[in-house]
Amino acid sequence: MSVRVGKTDRAAAFPVAAKTALKNDQLRANVRRATDTIRGKRALRVEEMPDWQQLRDTASAIKAHTLRHLDEYLVEFEKNCELAGGKVHWARDADEANAIAIGLIRQYSEGNSHVEVIKVKTMTSDEVQMNVALEAAGITPIETDLADMIVQMGHDEPSHIVVPALHRNRFEVRDLFRETMHRPELTAEPEDLTGAARAYLRERFLKVKIGVSGANFAIAETGGVCVVESEGNGRMCLTMPDVLISLIGVEKVIPRFEDLEVFLQLLPRSATGERMNPYNSLWCGVHAGDGPKAFHVILLDNGRTKLLHDEMERETLECIRCGACLNACPVYRETGGHAYGSIYSGPIGAILSPQLQSLEHSRSLPYASTLCGACYEVCPVKINIPEILIHLRGRVVREDQATLGGKLAVENLAMQGAAAAFQSQRRYEAAQRLAQAGQMLFRKGDQLENLPGMAGGWTKYRDLKAIPKQSFRDWWKSRSKGASA
Numbered sequence: 001m002s003v004r005v006g007k008t009d010r011a012a013a014f015p016v017a018a019k020t021a022l023k024n025d026q027l028r029a030n031v032r033r034a035t036d037t038i039r040g041k042r043a044l045r046v047e048e049m050p051d052w053q054q055l056r057d058t059a060s061a062i063k064a065h066t067l068r069h070l071d072e073y074l075v076e077f078e079k080n081c082e083l084a085g086g087k088v089h090w091a092r093d094a095d096e097a098n099a100i101a102i103g104l105i106r107q108y109s110e111g112n113s114h115v116e117v118i119k120v121k122t123m124t125s126d127e128v129q130m131n132v133a134l135e136a137a138g139i140t141p142i143e144t145d146l147a148d149m150i151v152q153m154g155h156d157e158p159s160h161i162v163v164p165a166l167h168r169n170r171f172e173v174r175d176l177f178r179e180t181m182h183r184p185e186l187t188a189e190p191e192d193l194t195g196a197a198r199a200y201l202r203e204r205f206l207k208v209k210i211g212v213s214g215a216n217f218a219i220a221e222t223g224g225v226c227v228v229e230s231e232g233n234g235r236m237c238l239t240m241p242d243v244l245i246s247l248i249g250v251e252k253v254i255p256r257f258e259d260l261e262v263f264l265q266l267l268p269r270s271a272t273g274e275r276m277n278p279y280n281s282l283w284c285g286v287h288a289g290d291g292p293k294a295f296h297v298i299l300l301d302n303g304r305t306k307l308l309h310d311e312m313e314r315e316t317l318e319c320i321r322c323g324a325c326l327n328a329c330p331v332y333r334e335t336g337g338h339a340y341g342s343i344y345s346g347p348i349g350a351i352l353s354p355q356l357q358s359l360e361h362s363r364s365l366p367y368a369s370t371l372c373g374a375c376y377e378v379c380p381v382k383i384n385i386p387e388i389l390i391h392l393r394g395r396v397v398r399e400d401q402a403t404l405g406g407k408l409a410v411e412n413l414a415m416q417g418a419a420a421a422f423q424s425q426r427r428y429e430a431a432q433r434l435a436q437a438g439q440m441l442f443r444k445g446d447q448l449e450n451l452p453g454m455a456g457g458w459t460k461y462r463d464l465k466a467i468p469k470q471s472f473r474d475w476w477k478s479r480s481k482g483a484s485a
């Protein structure tokens, strides 16, 4: 089984990518402006909900319960989906999911040499890099969510889990549309841009026969699927094609239809600051004369079930992808999403991607946080992201310490030395005297500056007080002596 999360395996480590992002003033301004707007709207909508905290508790309890019984609910979903006329396929990893999707598209395109599919709400398909696989198989994917379309047209990567093109302002979008749609007359007015996108997409909705979607929720009790969105493109993509293929991560299942009541209050307010999503699409199997004639669900694992064994790691799967933690995170707000090297960016990306991939390609991500707790405060399902980040940092350190290179690394040696010093008063006092003597070279007034090596990373950006000539212990001893004299 090979678990892939977008292009993480080829991406630069966070500290390297973040440095590049920090030099891009336009990107930072775009990200800050967009996240400020969404945060403001979210705060207003949350304030008007007197039972917000109870809703969060309920959502967390539903998710925790579902994940403890995920095997049962998935089988229930499969049974009810197929009873309603759908067909469920199981994919262990990215390759299997893509192979199933390509097989289905070929089956329904009856040997046509040039096949197009329309896609919507498919972050999971970005996770498995489905567009790359489809193109390699001679199939053209067309993204229909406006932001995803902008990303695809610009040969770009998504930078936010709800607003994938958040790093682009409307002038950049105008230039992109002018070039790709051959519409040199376009202005940067939102009406002009949405009008151009609408005309471009309508043409495709009318002629393309196969749709690929993701899902926000899969309901075990009914075998139905739910997609929420703001533009109506999703509704078109879900209802107009003859065949609908929905790629759904296994953690998206919820037990009962009435559970939606909780999530459909929390999700839009957290994601875009709306009281409810303008379009809530729910469908169940196939119905003669209404909607697609064939409906397939691909249930994707891709490393998810591995997280079920550990209580803390399992909590990560409760995420409903609202993006609120990204908008609140001071690190994300400075760097934007590309620096995370994964389609899951921000705090949720910092815990999800490393776990799906067993830390392999994203071991720097658990450090991409100030641990300020803002993500935990806004999370509608109360995922304790800071706690999971610390847990993952522990795993990174233990994995490093298990290798010879890790054992001999300066940081490890320094930490081992500190641990030894803190275990004995004699050693601690000796280390303190050594540090008092050694700091002379770097002392400026009562501050230390330009420390060498790793410690320099601290003094480059922050103040560090020099170790005082007299320690508290020495002062206490001299004070006690004075008192007894």
Ligand code: SF4
Residues within 6 Å of the ligand: 270, 318, 319, 320, 321, 322, 323, 324, 325, 326, 348, 375, 378, 379, 380, 381, 382, 383
């Ligand atoms: S972790 Fe919480 S706040 Fe972040 S995207 Fe998921 S549900 Fe939203």
